[in-house]
Amino acid sequence: MSEELKVRISDYKIATPPDSLITIALGSCVGIAVYDPKTKVGGLSHIMLPDSKLFKPPYKVEKFADLAIPQMVKEIKQLARTEKLVAKIAGGASMFQFSSQSDGESIGDRNIKAVIDCLNELNIPLLGQQTGGNTGRTMMVDLEEFKVTVRSANRDISVL
Numbered sequence: 001m002s003e004e005l006k007v008r009i010s011d012y013k014i015a016t017p018p019d020s021l022i023t024i025a026l027g028s029c030v031g032i033a034v035y036d037p038k039t040k041v042g043g044l045s046h047i048m049l050p051d052s053k054l055f056k057p058p059y060k061v062e063k064f065a066d067l068a069i070p071q072m073v074k075e076i077k078q079l080a081r082t083e084k085l086v087a088k089i090a091g092g093a094s095m096f097q098f099s100s101q102s103d104g105e106s107i108g109d110r111n112i113k114a115v116i117d118c119l120n121e122l123n124i125p126l127l128g129q130q131t132g133g134n135t136g137r138t139m140m141v142d143l144e145e146f147k148v149t150v151r152s153a154n155r156d157i158s159v160l
Contacts, residue, residue, distance in 0.1 A: 005044075007031075010063035012045035012072045014079065021141040026091035028108035030065070030115045030131070031139040033088045034073055034124060035146045036080035042143045043072045049107070050114030065114040073122055085124045088148045088160045089115055090139045092131040108132065128160030 002018035009029060013021055021044035023031045035042040051066040052059060061067040076085060092112035105113075112131045119126055128148065130137070136153040148160040 007044045007046050009046050010048050010060050010068075012043055012062055012068055014041065014043040014072065014075055015143060016041050017142075017144040020143060022138065024138045026137040026139060027093050027095040028091070028106065028111060030089055030091040030108075030111045031137075032065075032069055032072075032115055032119075033139070033141045033146070033148050034069075034076055034085050035087070035141075035143070036076060036082050036085055037146065038082060038084070039080040040143055040146075041076055041080040042141060042146065043076050044139070044141050045069060045072050047111060047115065050110045065111060065118055069115065069118045070122065073124065085122075086127050086146070087119050087124045088128045088141075088146070089119075089126065090130045090137050090148070090150045090160070093133050093135055093137070095134065095136070130158055130160060 005013045007023040023046040032045045045068045047065045048063045052064040092108040094106040094108045130150045138151045140149045
């Protein structure tokens with residue numbers, strides 16, 4: 001019997017088919033699905049912030065792109081016994097406009113950049129993304145085929 005595993009903000013989960021993964025409330029946060037096509041081991045992370053450098057420990061590793069993605073990837077590689085992973089991402093919306101944003105980059109923009117940079121550092125190809133904009137999203141990951149369905153708050157649905 002399959003189970004839909006819910007990934008909350010600042011968390012990640014790893015699973016295999018027939019289970020699937022889902023995360024909701026991706027506003028400025030980014031959902032990162034990482035997958036091994038051969039063994040079908042996959043993970044979904046819901047990061048909230050781009051990096052941990054401005055924070056003092058102890059902190060929740062799963063909250064930050066620079067910490068959560070490498071940790072999740074390490075666990076997937078241990079389970080899948082492979083180095084050949086692929087990824088898809090969604091989220092990073094500009095949900096709030098602050099007049100103090102002098103650099104023009106929203107937290108969503110910084111999250112997207114941090115996630116892509118981290119995937120590049122880990123040599124994980126990014127196969128698809130639905131990022132930016134100004135609406136929240138839900139991200140669902142089918143681990144059988146690595147079909148990622150993204151539903152926007154305005155009910156638009158796309159498949160990555």
